[in-house]
Amino acid sequence: MKKFIFMSLVPLSIFANGFNVPMQDYIDQLKVEAKNIDPNFNDFDSKRGEKVFTSKHIGKKGQEISCTSCHNIDLTQDGKNFFTNKSIKPLSPTVNQERLTSVKEVEKWLRRNFKDVYLKEGNAIQKGDVLYYINTK
Numbered sequence: 001m002k003k004f005i006f007m008s009l010v011p012l013s014i015f016a017n018g019f020n021v022p023m024q025d026y027i028d029q030l031k032v033e034a035k036n037i038d039p040n041f042n043d044f045d046s047k048r049g050e051k052v053f054t055s056k057h058i059g060k061k062g063q064e065i066s067c068t069s070c071h072n073i074d075l076t077q078d079g080k081n082f083f084t085n086k087s088i089k090p091l092s093p094t095v096n097q098e099r100l101t102s103v104k105e106v107e108k109w110l111r112r113n114f115k116d117v118y119l120k121e122g123n124a125i126q127k128g129d130v131l132y133y134i135n136t137k
């Protein structure tokens with residue numbers, strides 16, 4: 001774990017449509033967990049991830065929200081925090097190259113944001129699927 005955090009601070013080149021090395025390590029770790037949840041698990045799927053990202057749920061404050069409530073349906077555009085109205089930079093790695101480059105940031109925000117929308121942490125399959133989805137944007 002320490003290794004992931006340390007490596008995530010080191011700027012690394014981003015491969016086209018791929019993840020940098022620490023993020024790929026994190027994805028591989030999620031895949032191992034995913035296999036434990038579902039023995040038939042093969043790979044993460046951005047289509048399933050789209051559903052994770054866009055489907056609505058009764059969230060934190062008893063209101064119906066989805067990931068898009070804060071991050072926008074178009075990930076290349078700014079989002080706006082549903083609760084605080086603060087502006088959020090685009091989530092799309094295509095227009096915001098800092099996105100999905102730090103395991104520490106990604107883990108921290110996935111933990112918080114899944115709780116906002118789903119009232120519990122996402123499992124490895126949901127997390128991997130949604131990261132694949134964001135990474136296609």
Ligand code: HEC
Binds near residue numbers: 089
């Ligand atoms: C209540 C508002 C809100 C909701 C709902 C929300 N997010 Fe976020 N998200 C944020 C904020 C605020 C940040 C941190 C600020 C920033 O990075 O611009 C963030 C950051 C992130 C990051 C970090 C990306 C990076 O590499 O910098 C990811 C990934 C993410 N959110 C995914 C999700 C997913 C998946 C969902 C749905 C399960 C979701 N968010 C729902 C507000 C929200």
